[in-house]
Amino acid sequence: MKSTEPVRVAVNIRPLKGCTDCITVTPDEPQVHIGSHTFMYDFVFGNAGLHSSQIYHRCVAPLVEDLFKGYNATVLAYGQTASGKTYTMGMGTNCGTNEGIIPKVMEDVFTRVEAVKSQIRVSFLEIYNEEIYGLLASNPSRAPIIIRETASGEITLQGVTEVDVKTKEEMSSYLARGSFTRASGSTNMNIQSSRSHAVFTISLQITTAEEILCAKLRLVDLAGSERANRTGADGMRLKEGRHINSSLLALRNVISLLGDERKRKKGGHVPYRVSKLTRLLQDSLGGKSKTVMIACVSPAISDVEETLNTLRYANCARNIKNQAVVQKQKTSAPSFMFNELTPSKSEAKNKAVVQKHKPSVPSFDYDAMFKELTPSKSESLPVYDKPVYDEDVFEAITELQYNEDVFEAISELQIPSTSQPDDVSSSSSPSEFRKHNTSSLDVSPKKTESKQEDKCQNKPMEIIYLTDDEAEVQEKCFIDLTTDEEAEDQEKQIIDLTTAECHLELKELNKRLEEKEAEIRGYEEKVQLEKDKRALQ
Numbered sequence: 001m002k003s004t005e006p007v008r009v010a011v012n013i014r015p016l017k018g019c020t021d022c023i024t025v026t027p028d029e030p031q032v033h034i035g036s037h038t039f040m041y042d043f044v045f046g047n048a049g050l051h052s053s054q055i056y057h058r059c060v061a062p063l064v065e066d067l068f069k070g071y072n073a074t075v076l077a078y079g080q081t082a083s084g085k086t087y088t089m090g091m092g093t094n095c096g097t098n099e100g101i102i103p104k105v106m107e108d109v110f111t112r113v114e115a116v117k118s119q120i121r122v123s124f125l126e127i128y129n130e131e132i133y134g135l136l137a138s139n140p141s142r143a144p145i146i147i148r149e150t151a152s153g154e155i156t157l158q159g160v161t162e163v164d165v166k167t168k169e170e171m172s173s174y175l176a177r178g179s180f181t182r183a184s185g186s187t188n189m190n191i192q193s194s195r196s197h198a199v200f201t202i203s204l205q206i207t208t209a210e211e212i213l214c215a216k217l218r219l220v221d222l223a224g225s226e227r228a229n230r231t232g233a234d235g236m237r238l239k240e241g242r243h244i245n246s247s248l249l250a251l252r253n254v255i256s257l258l259g260d261e262r263k264r265k266k267g268g269h270v271p272y273r274v275s276k277l278t279r280l281l282q283d284s285l286g287g288k289s290k291t292v293m294i295a296c297v298s299p300a301i302s303d304v305e306e307t308l309n310t311l312r313y314a315n316c317a318r319n320i321k322n323q324a325v326v327q328k329q330k331t332s333a334p335s336f337m338f339n340e341l342t343p344s345k346s347e348a349k350n351k352a353v354v355q356k357h358k359p360s361v362p363s364f365d366y367d368a369m370f371k372e373l374t375p376s377k378s379e380s381l382p383v384y385d386k387p388v389y390d391e392d393v394f395e396a397i398t399e400l401q402y403n404e405d406v407f408e409a410i411s412e413l414q415i416p417s418t419s420q421p422d423d424v425s426s427s428s429s430p431s432e433f434r435k436h437n438t439s440s441l442d443v444s445p446k447k448t449e450s451k452q453e454d455k456c457q458n459k460p461m462e463i464i465y466l467t468d469d470e471a472e473v474q475e476k477c478f479i480d481l482t483t484d485e486e487a488e489d490q491e492k493q494i495i496d497l498t499t500a501e502c503h504l505e506l507k508e509l510n511k512r513l514e515e516k517e518a519e520i521r522g523y524e525e526k527v528q529l530e531k532d533k534r535a536l537q
């Protein structure tokens with residue numbers, strides 16, 4: 001079953017902290033006014049809009065319902081730093097409480113699973129300085145997770161830890177554990193600012209007499225866009241800010257391309273490969289998932305520019321059309337047991353391998369757990385990489401003002417597609433390969449082949465131990481996207497984008513400089529005239 005689903009967009013306006021309000025909301029309508037701009041959304045929460053306590057029921061509960069029907073779904077919190085994304089998602093200090101979206105999702109999921117035969121797994125990862133790290137891994141060295149692509153275009157993640165969960169409390173403790181491990185730090189704008197994009201994924205498999213539904217709900221808390229002069233970031237924070245901004249720029253570029261019907265009809269290339277963030281969100285934006293974006297904004301006048309940008313991209317995201325597909329496969333016999341599923345060699349190539357890799361048994365005492373984790377937190381943070389991009393370009397991009405021209409120009413930019421090798425490459429041997437936990441993030445290609453519709457294209461949740469032969473087959477269907485050449489290519493694309501933006505910015509500045517010079521010349525002439533007049537008198 002397939003249905004065209006627009007990305008639904010909600011705006012969440014956080015409470016004002018004692019300064020002038022720059023946003024007004026039309027009562028009883030999802031309409032926001034800012035300066036001379038007016039935007040329509042699917043929902044508006046906060047200010048004169050709906051009460052923010054309704055976010056879950058209005059926006060997210062329908063996705064949980066769809067998850068149980070076999071649809072992949074995504075909730076994406078987007079917005080500038082300190083606009084309330086982590087708070088809204090419930091990934092911050094409130095994650096041990098019932099506040100925020102994720103705790104409510106858990107409540108709902110575990111109420112619903114009582115009525116069905118199911119298995120639930122969770123994974124939690126972050127993109128930090130353009131590397132993907134698992135947040136549930138028991139290994140403190142936190143080796144980066146590798147993105148791979150199957151021959152059919154499905155994105156899988158090699159090295160991510162997925163754990164079985166049986167109760168809401170267990171899931172909640174993994175959320176708390178991962179949230180605590182996630183990179184965060186203090187800036188002038190947010191005392192506990194997320195320094196990475198975080199993705200908490202709930203994988204659900206429901207077995208009925210006829211079929212197996214296997215769908216995923218991805219809950220994404222993006223790091224916020226920031227300006228170094230406002231956050232006061234330097235050193236490590238500045239570098240993080242640059243990575244955050246560059247990946248958000250790539251995301252905005254994808255949104256503006258997918259959200260522009262004219263360009264979509266032209267069939268322009270969508271630059272998902274430019275950053276790891278856009279690769280991971282490929283299924284959520286223009287793919288097979290049902291997606292809700294929650295644009296978090298601050299109503300403070302001091303944040304007006306960033307708020308306007310967020311509102312603009314969120315409005316653009318409403319035009320994105322996904323092709324939601326039920327993720328299912330047939331159960332061959334009525335007594336078919338989920339854990340008994342063993343793939344044939346041919347099936348093995350379409351399935352990701354999941355090995356059971358459970359981190360230490362979660363503690364349900366949050367205070368004790370945080371205490372237990374505190375000394376290891378700094379150790380487990382990723383080691384800083386060498387700066388990947390040109391410092392000057394990033395300096396400029398950090399401070400970049402996203403005005404109309406830049407927005408338009410980025411939309412016009414067509415990024416050449418990274419060639420996808422026909423053949424398969426993989427550096428690890430079959431036995432090495434089996435040592436890793438492999439999990440798919442179900443990021444599927446945009447084009448849907450009808451034949452594949454009723455097959456479960458996501459990774460199955462069962463644990464599969466392959467023979468050497470099967471592992472070889474499995475390996476052959478992966479394409480490693482992280483070769484040096486490809487990484488260089490991706491970096492170059494980001495640099496091209498940022499350079500183009502810098503050129504536009506420079507052009508704008510030159511124009512303003514010329515205007516100022518003309519003004520000064522006019523003033524000097526006036527002064528000279530006055531002098532001449534006085535001399536004549």
Ligand SMILES: Nc1ncnc2c1ncn2[C@@H]1O[C@H](COP(=O)(O)OP(=O)(O)OP(=O)(O)O)[C@@H](O)[C@H]1O
Binds near residue numbers: 296
């Ligand atoms: N709706 C709200 N009601 C009360 N407090 C809020 C609300 N939204 C955010 N806050 C508070 O504002 C601060 C910043 O929020 P939060 O950390 O969620 O922002 P963020 O957008 O995730 O920032 P960053 O991108 O820097 O991580 C936090 O102290 C949070 O508790």
